[in-house]
Amino acid sequence: PDHESSAAVARALDGKMKPLHSLGRLEGLAARVASIRGTTTPRVDSPVVLVCAADHGIARAGVSAYPQEVTGQMLAAFAGGRAAVAILAHQADAQLVVADLGVVDPPQLHPTHAYAPVLDRRVRAGTDNSAEGWAMTRAEAEQAVAVGIRLAEDLIEDGADLIALGEMGIGSTTTASILTSAILDRDPARVVGAGTGLEGEALAHKVETVDAVLARHEDVEDPWDVLAAMGGLEIAALAGVALACAAHRVPALLDGFISTAGALVAWRLCPAAADAMIAAHRSTEPGHSMQLEEMGLTPLLDLQMRLGEASGAALAIPLIRSSLALLQDMGDLADLSSGS
Amino acid sequence: PDHESSAAVARALDGKMKPLHSLGRLEGLAARVASIRGTTTPRVDSPVVLVCAADHGIARAGVSAYPQEVTGQMLAAFAGGRAAVAILAHQADAQLVVADLGVVDPPQLHPTHAYAPVLDRRVRAGTDNSAEGWAMTRAEAEQAVAVGIRLAEDLIEDGADLIALGEMGIGSTTTASILTSAILDRDPARVVGAGTGLEGEALAHKVETVDAVLARHEDVEDPWDVLAAMGGLEIAALAGVALACAAHRVPALLDGFISTAGALVAWRLCPAAADAMIAAHRSTEPGHSMQLEEMGLTPLLDLQMRLGEASGAALAIPLIRSSLALLQDMGDLADLSSGS
The missing domain is CATH 1.10.1610.10 (Nicotinate-nucleotide-dimethylbenzimidazole phosphoribosyltransferase (CobT), small domain)
Incomplete structure (x- = not known):
């Protein structure tokens, strides 16, 4: 700093x-x-909202209210400009860029008439189920982080002076819960939240799933191995984005629980990366407050949101611009x- | 509703x-x-930030960190576009309108090249000191409220689909504290805050001043008389703005402690007026949270601001627009x- x-x-x-x-x-x-x-x-004239998307093998453990094909469908909705983040990025006068790190069912997109580009940065077609083995190989995790670094560097070279970190992927709050519990050494029962809308037995099953994944990989300690064993691809890419932002002195505007899981991985690899982060909002996911507190970040907004996509980050862009004006x-x- | x-x-x-x-x-x-x-x-295409300004006789009791002539100087800064609210209204793509309800030293303005119009709606050259007598006559209080109603109606007729309530006036947090303590029947020691930056003995003196004004007018009960006895002109006008917003079904976007004191007067006169209000932010003035709670309003932002001028309200306009988009x-x- x-x-x-x-x-x-x-x-x-x-x-x-x-x-x-x-x-x-x-x-x-x-x-x-x-x-x-x-x-x-400082100025924020060319903010970019970067949404990294991928699928999670853990979704097959029945931890989400939505089927996995929704990830690809949402990519199409981003490209078409009808998803929340597309509308909020437009309201914030920010460019929306979407990167597919490994969606299982990627949509057929028509490049023309697209509201936002969907970049093909696929490392593999979703991760494996981390409850049954490693989510991906260490080489794939490294590749996903490198993709994120490169994505951010390309955007920065093109003039981006702020990057908002967003994500999409069915099952991602479960992976974020696993990573957050592992990195911060917290009890999953306190970290896990409703995600897209779980309650009662379904929520208890999600906690059990996180417990089981942590138990399975309890010997994994190296942070790169933690990332590979637990996933996910988009979180790894966002860790790379956060690292590149810090290296190039561009604010990394964090969204909710999952994008901040990526930031937390970056912080675990290089604590100084947190110096370039700004927390946009506080998600209702309990683990999000733990992540932010650990990195010394206080969010600007608390609107009880839990959508992800960078929706909360996009809302904070006008506040940042106003402070600079x-x-x-x-x-x-x-x-x-x-x-x- | x-x-x-x-x-x-x-x-x-x-x-x-x-x-x-x-x-x-x-x-x-x-x-x-x-x-x-x-x-x-609903749409918010033509929001207006309306700043009502006036001086307070109570300022002569030594309750502010700034001299009274600053009120007029700030009017010039609004007109010139250099004050915080001018910049924030511009950022929010909102029109700024300033109304002089009774500034003691109004500035000489050059109508051309002005960033914002300053409308002459002077009822009198500041209020009298409410610690020594009534701040204004009941007829003047009624006139100031009527001016606010007319201001809002003119803006609405011209297409305003949201009005943000702002204010300027040295001594205004003291008057707002007096009115809030009186209307909500609260202990001034809990209502009074630092205002523009008092602490220690100066803050204790402010509490004593509020106590003294309340004691002097303890027999005044009718809300119009309360407003006249305690002031101020710009708060009365903002009460009128809030009433007109409710009558014409236009959102009244409240700023901080003083603009919400105007809203509180409107609510006391007509409780249904609160149905048209939206609380933009939570000021650090302790009395502000009391006002909002009493009217059932939860602010959108909490950025530890205490500037007034409608600065917090302007920041909330993009959130409202985004929700509608x-x-x-x-x-x-x-x-x-x-x-x-």
Whole structure:
């Protein structure tokens, strides 16, 4: 982090025509973006919402309210502009990019008339069931992370000055619960939430499934091996995106529980990666608050959302832009008497 | 409220391509706007941020960190586009309108090149000191409320489909504390906050001042008389704005402690006025949470802000627009398999 830039921004905000610190968290937000970007005049002119999608073998353990083919169908909905994140990215004046890391039933897309591109970055057709063996090989996990790094680097080279991390994949809250329990050494019963809408026995079954996967892989300790054994492909890619954002000093705007699982993997591999992260919102998934707290992040929004896709991240983009506009355009207290 | 429209919107959102209720508070927000507007297809295309400004006689009791002439200077900064709310309204693609209800030192403005109009709606040159007598006459209080009603009606006639309530006036948190303590019958020591930045003895003096004003007017019970005795002009006007919004079914987007004091006066005069209100954010002023709770409102944002001006309200406009865009443009679950 660039403490000089953030301190200079804080000083500049102290001189603006307002009571000291009265813009609350917007002030720290502007200072954080300055620190990440390494400049006292940061801008977010070209934000990109990047949704990584893949399927999870663990979905076959009956841990989701939806069948696996929904993952591919949602990809088509992203491309067509009808899914929530497509609408929210448009509202935030952000570009939506979708990457298929390994969807089992990828949709047939018509490249023309598409609202968002769906990039073919398939590592394999979904992971294996982590309750029965490793979700993927270590080489595949490394490949998925590398794909994420490359995706982010391409976007940054094209001008992206903020990347919002989103995801799609039936079964993904289960994989995120497994990874979060493993990385933070927490009791799955406290980490696991309703996901897309489980309750009662179905929720208890999800906790048991997470327990079983953790037991099966209890000897796995190396973080790369943890990622490979437990999955998933899109989470690995998002870890790569978070790493690349940190390396290139571009804010990585975290969405909910699953995208933050990717960020948590990045943080486990390289703790300094958290310095480039901004938490957009607090999901209702209990494990999400644990992830954020561990990485020292406080979310900007708490709207009781649990959709994923980067929907919460997209909503936070205007807040970030506003914090920077205030830094850039607000007059100083010293100018007040002059009347402009 | 139009329960039929809000129920229809809730049903429509239940059918969208997402897990049930996974958009959290955005869903209730869209339903609330539908209920206020009386339609299942509400839009916020022409939001207006309306800042009412006036001076407070109580400021002469030494309850603010700033001198009274700052009120007029800030009016010039609104007109010039350099104040926080001007920048945030621009970011939210909302029109900024400023009304002078009675600033002691109004600025000389150049109508051309102005970022925002400053409307002359002066009732009197600031209120009297409510610690020494009535802040204004009952007729003046009624006139200020009527000015607010007329301001809102003019904006609505010109197409405003949401009005954000903002304010400016040195000493206004003291008047808001007095009114809130009186209307809600609360202990001033719990209602009063730091305002623009008081602490220690200065804060204790503010509490004593509020106590003294309440003691002086303890026999005043009629809500119009309470408003006249305690002030202020801009709070009275904002009460009128809230009443007009309710009458014309236009969302009244509340900002912080002072604008919500105006809303509280409207609610005291006509409880149904709260049905048209949306709470944008939670201010750090302790009395703000009391006001919102009493009116059954839960704020959308909590960013530790305490600037006023409608700064928090402006930040919430994109959230409201996004909730309506989702309602309007998201595809249905039933469309999923067709791939668009």
